[in-house]
Amino acid sequence: MTEILRVEGLQKRFGGIVVSDNVHLTIASGEILGLIGPNGAGKTSLFNLISGVLKPDAGSIFLNGNQIDGAPLYKRARMGIARTWQNMLLFRTMTVLDNLLIGPRDYPGESIARLTFDRAAVRTAEAAMKDRALGILTRMGLEQTAGSLVVDLPFGQQKLIGLARTLMNDGDLLLLDEPMAGVEGAAYETMQRIVRQEAEAGRAVCVVEHNVSFIRDLCSRAVFMAQGKILQDGTVEELISSSVLTELYFGV
């Protein structure tokens, strides 16, 4: 398995609060890594550091062997870091299809110069992107929602649209922040199936999730975080059976 992401000695503090304390982590292609831990453990902060929302105080981040910690958020996305958000951050005034069409990393239709002087290329790209978007929606069974406003969909489907938009980015690394929170029924099954398929296609996936059964079903490996530190890195079973961790996590 080829290594996609490598994080070395990542350090970040906000005043007296340490959100990332000497974090080392690697994720390989095809792997689904579960990131678990109590609220405030630094899981979302780690996502923010990797994707470039936050700048680390120290440490390095490598994507496909290239050091990326100097690059701003939008450049890291273009290099192949695709992420979702705990509260989805969908484009509320737009349709499902338009939400997805913002997803591709590089898009000729969003340059005024190319819109003016190279309309043929824009039309070709637009058609190709629409096909890809509809393909992803069809895989999720949501193709009939393409023209609806995204805010009119039920919550579980909105979560799926958040994932679909991120898949349009086509990044090698997928960071999924609580994809299952508030999701049940058909959307739950779909989410699981899509995440598994994406890993099988060779993406490295990292999931922050409180739903332990989701992690157990999906992840081969998991990492337990608390107070900005990685306390344990192992199989899901090892983590769940560790009494120290269960005490920290569930307070029992």
Next chain:
Amino acid sequence: MDYPITIAISIAIYTILAASYNLVLGYGGLSTVAHPIFFAVGAYTAGLMAVDFPEIPAFVNVIAGMGTAVVVSVLLAGSSLRVSGDYLLIASLGFQLGLLQLIKNLEFTGGPGGLSAIPSTLVGPMRGPAFLAICGAAAVACVFVVRAIVNGPYGRAISAMRDEELAFTALGRNAMSMKIAIFAIGCGMAGGAGGLYAYYFQYVSPDQFDVLASAAILTMVVLGGMGTVYGPVVGAVLLLAIPQAITFLQLPPSIMAPMQGIIFTLLVLAFLFLRPAGILGTKGRPI
């Protein structure tokens, strides 16, 4: 100057201002109030060039006004678009007032008295209609440029940026450069409108670019429908035509003067309560 033609030219010039302000505020979501200062930059640039270099053709000077407005807007954008919302509002207000003070206190701009004796490029009885044709064509062109920008892929990206800038950026889009581009285009149009204004009226005074002008353009955009392509046109026509309609009532000046303010205020209040999205707006949309 023929009065109805002057009104029509004002409507064309304010249509450019309202349409470009709508691009920046209504579509781009950039809450600036400094739009009139770019109008001023264009007017003063074109006016000064016309006074000092009479041999340069007028359209070059108008384009120079546009270009200067673009340069000044990028200077403001680079430093202040990193903040948004209320902070940008304050920063833009400070920029507008500061630059106005500068214009008032410099000698070559004519100071508080304004810049006068701008040479007339066109002479003769057809001067008014010719200017009307030019300004009207420019207004139509601006509205269509705005329409081309906000429809299609670029407009989709603008909406996404306004909805959720963080998610937009994390999908590989450079929100900052997009904001600067929108701002520069909008302000460039305002600068062009300023150039046309200077040539037609042959006189530019700093007072006409103050916060009252900001309020007037904002009212046009809000009444017509913020974030709609043709709303600002409706707003500009209404706000410039209503005062003329009132003059037909033949009221004494002592009543006329306060009447305008009262009617504008009532209009804004009525729209806020009855139709917050403006005349052409379809439904309430967050700014």
